Amino acid sequence: MSEFLDILALSVKSLVSQSAVFFALMGVGLNLHFGYTGLLNFGQIAFALLGGYGVAISVSMWGLPLIVGVIIGVLAAFVLALLLGLPTLRLRADYLAIVTIAAAEILRLVFRSTPATPVTGATRGLSGFGQGFYDRAPFETQRTYDFLGSTWTGREIWACLVGWLLVTLFSLLIWQLMRSPWGRVLKSIREDEDAVRSLGKNVYSYKMQSLILGGVIASFGGMILVLATGSANPDQFQNANTFLAYAALILGGTARVLGPIIGAMILWFIIAFTDAGLAALIRNGFIPDEILSSPDVANIRFVLVGVGLMILLIFRPQGIIGDRREIVLDAH
């Protein structure tokens, strides 16, 4: 019983922990791309990678202050969005999908390659860039705190606080933007691109703005992730994470301001619960080692997410709070 309570406490913690923050920020950006504009961005993780490494490289390799690192990360995401959008936003949706997923893979491979070692630290990654961030915390970050039935380090709390603050700010921004004429144009592009074009709007430019803003939001997610974990490693930015963010977004509800946030929290609750639950079942011998061993547990989450994505899209594409009429699934 106490073991079950421990698992539950751990799962509750992950409702608001850094992973949930990271995927909430990725999801808020994706919501702008996919939910509101109808863009199929399959390389969201690339924006997060640039944000995270922007901070890590600037601070630990070039010795710049944290704030400059943040600006570099944002600029890098901005440039990536331009580069990806320029050739593909005029083409059919799946072209953007293929190009973005390819770009994400290119960036990850380049960042982890041996020739890049002097800049990115290759597979070992970078660390030791977080001091400037934690010095700003208004409380003691060296000790641990008990909170929500589990133990938190001061650093975790500070990273999560800043993260949720960012989530709130960006969500408010999107909420306001979507009530503005700008937001209405985006939604109209999602519904019928040609109609918008016939009204004299520059569809290409609006799509580009959406891609840039959503990418920049994801880059902040990457920054929070590397600051919270204390290291930037190329394998934190696996391609599959983009689809975890999609799963979170669709689970919560696309084209809803709160959709990606609710989705990310619930997704991480489920993932933490199954991870810890399966580990406990294996430890206590309920699942024999031949069927599932403890190192496999980390992979189960991707299987669950994959199956979950399929089931959601087939049976409830609007997720928990979405509206069926606002989902772009039939566009070409």
Add this chain to the structure above:
Amino acid sequence: MLMALRSGVVAQWAARALVVALGGLALSFGLVLATQAPALAEGETIRLTLATSRSGPIEGVEVTVKDANGDEVDQGNTDDQGRFEAELPGPGEYTVTINPDDLPEGVTAAATERQVTVAEGAVGRIAFALSDGSTGGGGAAGRIPQLLVEGLRFGLLIAICAVGLSLIFGTTGLTNFAHGELVAIGAIVAWFLNVSAGAPLILATIIAMIVGGFVGWLNDVVLWGPLRGRGSGLIAMLVISIGLSLALRYILNIIFGGRSQPYADYRGQRAVDYGPISLTDKDLYSIFISLIVLVLVALMLQRTKIGKAMRAVADNRDLAASSGINVDRVIRFVWIVGGALAALGGVLFGLSDEVSWDMGFKLLLLMFAGITLGGLGTAYGALLGSIIVGVFVQLSTLVIADELKYVGGLLLLIVILVVRPQGILGSRARVG
């Protein structure tokens, strides 16, 4: 050999065959005696041969053997066959060093020191990895023919995997992100049959292709057919295929494990020289098999009734349906063919690059590159584009590090979309 001899006698084959067999028997016995004699007589030995495909055996390289305490046991030069042999005082761990200054011009050693543990009465064999330019160290111009052939092999392999993906896109409009997993499933099924069950690889490949075709069929019957029936949107199907890919990929990770592993057959083949290029036999056969299979696919598309129906459905589905073609049956057939071809491609890839759980995803992006380059939805475009991508990927190692070669292929994909989004053989109308 004995089996062959006995069955030869029983069948009362021609006397000449018997003589040849006996001669072969005698010869192989002679060889065995020759190689075993020193080991039997003298106890432990260390043996090495220095040679590369271009320079042949390397004579006169100084070799030093030291024991675990660092005391010199033996020193000498390689003979005219590039061989060196040292007798050891007893079993244990030894360090063997070659003098890199004695190597001929253009030949470099990756490491000049090797450690070997020799058991009692055993022969410790040591291999020094030498490169002579044909495999990396030499001038760029000399490598181009070699890289072109390797690129052709790789491109044909991508093409085999991509033809199915392209046909599925052409007939159903689905951008199937789970096609890479069909490749990986084929390779892994063959691996289990070959390594765990001990089946010869050729048989394992045939079974893997049948399994691949079945998985493709299952894909359509269980998932995509019903979704088409419901009139699901293309983007919904695309995201569903992502979910399927993710789930299958990590299930494969759990079943197969995270490490990449080779097949049991055709391991450690030596490259054979063909003029300016050198290829292992398995690479050569891989090229031939790919070519034959692709020609068969082309013949099927061009000549057979079902092939013509496939092209008709890809060209205009409604028109095909109204002219009496059973579209669903054609699509199901496309899935079976695509799955079987993907499985074959997976085995060929596993043969050259080892089998791994995420090999499908690695290849998927290159398949997309090939298909986009050739023109989305056209079978011949996929073929042409894939070969270009394969050659490009291999040639790119002239200027970028080997581990980044796939990046070259992916960059090519992005460049194509800027310059000519409809691809080489595609029509403008498909771009949208």
